[in-house]
Amino acid sequence: MSHAVIIKDATKKYGDFTAVNKINLEIKKGEFFTLLGPSGCGKTTLLRMIAGFNSVDGGEIYFDDTMINNMEAHKRDIGMVFQNYAIFPHLTVSENVAYGLKAKKTPKPQIAPKVQEALDLVQIGTLKDRKPNELSGGQQQRVALARAFAIEPGVLLMDEPLSNLDAKLRVQMRSVIKKLQRRLGITTIYVTHDQEEALAISDRIAVMKNGDIMQVGTPEEIYRKPQNPFVASFIGVSNFIPATVNSTQGKDATVLLENTIPVQIPLRKAYTGKATLSARPEQLSFTTGEGMPGIIEFSVFLGDFIEYEIKLENGQTIQLNEYTKDVNEVRPDGQAVTVGFDASKVNLYADETEEVLSC
Amino acid sequence: MLKQKRRFKPDFWFWVKFAVIGIMLIFLIYPFFTLISRSFFSPKEEGLTLANYIRFFTKPYYYEALGRSLFVSITATLTTMVIGVPMAYLMTRYNIFFKKYIHIFIIMSLMSPPFIGAYSWIMLFGRAGFITNLFSGIGITLPTIYGKAGIIMVFTFKLFPYVYLYVSGAMGSIDSSLEEAAENLGSSKLRRLFTVTLPVILPSVAAGAIMVFMTSLADFGTPMLIGEGYTVLPVMVYNEYMSEIGGNANLASALSVIIVLCSTSVLLLQKHFVSKKNYTMTSMRPPQEIKLKGIKRVLTSIPVMLVTFIGILPQIVVLVTSFIKSDFTGFQGGFSLDSYITIAKRLGTNIRNTFVFSTVAIVFIIIIGLLISYVVVRQKGIAAQAMDLLIMFPYVIPGAVLGISLIVAFNKPPLLLTGTAAIMVIAYVVRKLPYTVRSGSAFLQQMDPSVEEASISLGVSPMRTFFKVTARLMAPGIFSGAILSWITCINELSSSIMLYGGKTSTISVAIYTEVVRNSYGTAAALASILTVSTVISLLIFLKVSKGKVSVV
Numbered sequence: 044m045s046h047a048v049i050i051k052d053a054t055k056k057y058g059d060f061t062a063v064n065k066i067n068l069e070i071k072k073g074e075f076f077t078l079l080g081p082s083g084c085g086k087t088t089l090l091r092m093i094a095g096f097n098s099v100d101g102g103e104i105y106f107d108d109t110m111i112n113n114m115e116a117h118k119r120d121i122g123m124v125f126q127n128y129a130i131f132p133h134l135t136v137s138e139n140v141a142y143g144l145k146a147k148k149t150p151k152p153q154i155a156p157k158v159q160e161a162l163d164l165v166q167i168g169t170l171k172d173r174k175p176n177e178l179s180g181g182q183q184q185r186v187a188l189a190r191a192f193a194i195e196p197g198v199l200l201m202d203e204p205l206s207n208l209d210a211k212l213r214v215q216m217r218s219v220i221k222k223l224q225r226r227l228g229i230t231t232i233y234v235t236h237d238q239e240e241a242l243a244i245s246d247r248i249a250v251m252k253n254g255d256i257m258q259v260g261t262p263e264e265i266y267r268k269p270q271n272p273f274v275a276s277f278i279g280v281s282n283f284i285p286a287t288v289n290s291t292q293g294k295d296a297t298v299l300l301e302n303t304i305p306v307q308i309p310l311r312k313a314y315t316g317k318a319t320l321s322a323r324p325e326q327l328s329f330t331t332g333e334g335m336p337g338i339i340e341f342s343v344f345l346g347d348f349i350e351y352e353i354k355l356e357n358g359q360t361i362q363l364n365e366y367t368k369d370v371n372e373v374r375p376d377g378q379a380v381t382v383g384f385d386a387s388k389v390n391l392y393a394d395e396t397e398e399v400l401s402c
Numbered sequence: 403m404l405k406q407k408r409r410f411k412p413d414f415w416f417w418v419k420f421a422v423i424g425i426m427l428i429f430l431i432y433p434f435f436t437l438i439s440r441s442f443f444s445p446k447e448e449g450l451t452l453a454n455y456i457r458f459f460t461k462p463y464y465y466e467a468l469g470r471s472l473f474v475s476i477t478a479t480l481t482t483m484v485i486g487v488p489m490a491y492l493m494t495r496y497n498i499f500f501k502k503y504i505h506i507f508i509i510m511s512l513m514s515p516p517f518i519g520a521y522s523w524i525m526l527f528g529r530a531g532f533i534t535n536l537f538s539g540i541g542i543t544l545p546t547i548y549g550k551a552g553i554i555m556v557f558t559f560k561l562f563p564y565v566y567l568y569v570s571g572a573m574g575s576i577d578s579s580l581e582e583a584a585e586n587l588g589s590s591k592l593r594r595l596f597t598v599t600l601p602v603i604l605p606s607v608a609a610g611a612i613m614v615f616m617t618s619l620a621d622f623g624t625p626m627l628i629g630e631g632y633t634v635l636p637v638m639v640y641n642e643y644m645s646e647i648g649g650n651a652n653l654a655s656a657l658s659v660i661i662v663l664c665s666t667s668v669l670l671l672q673k674h675f676v677s678k679k680n681y682t683m684t685s686m687r688p689p690q691e692i693k694l695k696g697i698k699r700v701l702t703s704i705p706v707m708l709v710t711f712i713g714i715l716p717q718i719v720v721l722v723t724s725f726i727k728s729d730f731t732g733f734q735g736g737f738s739l740d741s742y743i744t745i746a747k748r749l750g751t752n753i754r755n756t757f758v759f760s761t762v763a764i765v766f767i768i769i770i771g772l773l774i775s776y777v778v779v780r781q782k783g784i785a786a787q788a789m790d791l792l793i794m795f796p797y798v799i800p801g802a803v804l805g806i807s808l809i810v811a812f813n814k815p816p817l818l819l820t821g822t823a824a825i826m827v828i829a830y831v832v833r834k835l836p837y838t839v840r841s842g843s844a845f846l847q848q849m850d851p852s853v854e855e856a857s858i859s860l861g862v863s864p865m866r867t868f869f870k871v872t873a874r875l876m877a878p879g880i881f882s883g884a885i886l887s888w889i890t891c892i893n894e895l896s897s898s899i900m901l902y903g904g905k906t907s908t909i910s911v912a913i914y915t916e917v918v919r920n921s922y923g924t925a926a927a928l929a930s931i932l933t934v935s936t937v938i939s940l941l942i943f944l945k946v947s948k949g950k951v952s953v954v
Binding site for chain 1: 850852853855856857858859860861862863864867871874875
């Protein structure tokens with residue numbers, strides 16, 4: 044049976060360094076949940092706390108209603124997949140998969156069919172008598188997946204399982220993992236530093252930085268409405284443009300971009316002071332109306348879209364993407380342009396608090 | 403935040419650490435501290451006294467032994483460097499003839515019992531030696547082999563492999579781009595050797611040199627056999643302790659403490675200087691072997707082969723002489739198995755003892771070594787660090803000193819062990835454990851911990867994971883190390899000669915007593931048994947370790 048995972052104020056300290064800082068999360072039963080962040084953000088530490096390989100220094104972790112803080116790792120009903128596969132080199136493929144089933148005291152006649160089923164799930168049923176050193180990296184990771192799935196764990200933990208694979212295999216394997224997880228409905232917690240992978244695979248994502256959670260949401264929420272500049276820059280590409288806001292009553296406020304160009308942006312509350320506008324390259328467009336004047340410095344034709352680097356009047360270089368299908372030609376370098384955007388789509392952050400001002 | 407109170411639950415590893423540290427405290431630390439405390443007592447005076455140390459530093463008879471010990475050790479360190487470094491350079495850079503076999507022969511000369519070297523040089527150059535007789539037949543008197551010259555000679559050819567092995571390891575890992583870079587910058591070949599290659603391998607030279615120094619400082623058998631009047635410290639410890647009249651255990655203890663202080667301070671000095679200069683290099687492109695042709699190849703190979711030949715000469719000598727007819731007056735010439743028949747009749751117990759004690763010791767070494775390797779590599783905390791330090795201890799304690807400390811600690815109830823087989827086995831386990839631990843932990847270090855975590859996450863407890871996965875994967879490392887421990891166990895002399903009793907004498911002790919009795923034929927036969935066992939074990943080691951475990 045799959046578990047829900049509830050994390051309350053979970054904390055991990057190494058001496059003075061706080062690796063995981065009072066984190067709260069509720070992961071639903073059957074959910075594919077990803078911990079995403081740069082290296083050193085505490086995502087693997089948190090995963091290992093859930094697995095039982097790191098002690099919990101503060102707070103509680105629950106599987107459904109059971110607090111598991113002090114439960115030994117081998118009693119936690121988890122399956123784990125590691126970055127370097129961690130296949131037992133002295134056992135064959137099917138012995139690797141049977142290892143956990145035997146430990147769980149599965150009746151002997153059931154082991155062989157279960158092993159076969161798990162291997163078939165990851166499409167390596169024909170390799171079952173091979174030794175690990177006869178397998179490729181991708182095949183080894185399939186064995187690791189089969190081994191973890193075979194014991195039908197309550198929670199499946201994956202620690203950067205695809206980062207040792209080459210780019211093409213990575214894309215292929217992530218859809219294998221996603222489809223399997225859907226089909227079996229196992230609660231899965233997945234750690235990665237690859238934002239594209241996180242967007243592609245997750246039901247929900249927690250973006251982490253320095254032991255804190257910066258935002259939790261669906262991939263779409265996180266991409267469209269990043270809650271702070273860190274998330275905006277870490278997920279996808281964002282242009283940050285300095286601005287000044289002077290609004291006493293929220294609503295449609297006038298924002299001075301580059302501190303000089305006035306634009307109307309709807310705000311959720313009153314704010315006066317410095318702010319930063321965050322716009323994705325595809326949210327920007329060339330306009331004949333109001334906008335930020337600039338000069339095209341460089342362009343790259345990438346087939347389905349064209350990537351422009353534009354130097355603004357404040358000296359800053361921003362990136363603008365234009366779909367090839369929407370235009371007839373690539374603009375030449377050195378052309379003077381005006382850059383505009385749909386004010387309802389971009390995000391505005393207060394500089395001091397990093398909170399979101401835009402609606 | 404709620405402070406979590408976790409009740410301490412002793413797990414499997416707690417008991418392992420408890421037991422291992424307990425064993426080390428009882429059989430290593432307690433004896434050694436008993437020895438130290440003994441050195442501050444004197445039979446002539448009441449209470450604590452510095453009398454033994456005062457006597458040591460005021461009587462030339464004693465302090466000159468320290469001088470002699472340091473002299474032979476330092477000289478041997480220099481001579482082994484002079485031979486070992488060029489050997490390593492030639493062997494790694496040039497296509498020497500029979501390179502693979504030469505490498506194995508060099509390892510063999512290192513692993514052979516130390517006193518066999520002394521014995522063989524006496525057979526050749528001693529008073530009644532073959533070569534001495536040969537030369538005196540044509541009226542030439544050779545310089546004497548006894549004394550310091552003989553000791554240094556034996557040490558040089560026995561121990562240069564330490565320098566050779568460390569340095570050739572380092573030479574092989576220098577990235578060739580480094581030397582090419584020097585060449586690019588306009589450095590001549592010779593300049594490059596002195597300004598780039600040598601400085602980079604210097605830490606390895608130092609590591610090899612320190613092994614030579616410590617081994618020669620601690621060695622008992624060689625100076626005992628070939629030193630004659632040239633008494634070095636370990637021999638003096640033995641004499642002081644063993645002599646029936648005027649033997650002084652307290653003074654022997656003080657001498658032991660002084661030896662250990664010497665070797666410890668040299669080890670610390672080396673750690674201090676070398677750790678600052680350690681260049682770690684990941685060699686992407688190890689240097690190419692230079693292919694010499696014709697006469698050049700021959701001329702380069704000859705010195706390498708000559709040194710190697712002198713190194714294994716002792717083994718050849720004992721094997722050959724063991725089959726020569728002999729009696730108490732010397733070798734009579736002609737082939738015979740008499741020596742073997744004699745030892746089978748008279749010294750069967752010694753042979754049995756050697757192999758029984760060593761086998762029992764190896765069983766303990768494998769079990770304890772496996773557990774210690776795991777704790778040292780995988781567990782954190784004070785206990786693991788303490789073990790890591792304790793395991794280094796036997797390196798600085800010469801066998802004779804360990805022997806005495808075990809005697810002074812266990813010569814009275816409740817633990818009356820002197821004269822028993824148990825005390826021999828204990829000495830072997832304590833002294834030879836480091837080989838297995840080092841090899842086992844090196845193996846484990848290369849193993850990713852996630853393999854063990856995978857097993858735990860699949861529902862197997864950490865203890866069962868250790869036996870089902872970790873121990874299985876460590877087996878080649880532990881087994882290789884255990885063979886090295888085994889080889890040094892069967893050849894162990896310095897602690898055995900302190901500890902043996904009427905029924906617990908071993909082959910190495912018998913060789914010593916046979917040589918003293920001028921019974922060279924039986925000594926040769928006994929030494930041959932050890933040599934053949936060593937060679938066979940070493941070949942198994944090379945097969946098992948596949949070059950992944952170094953003998954040094």
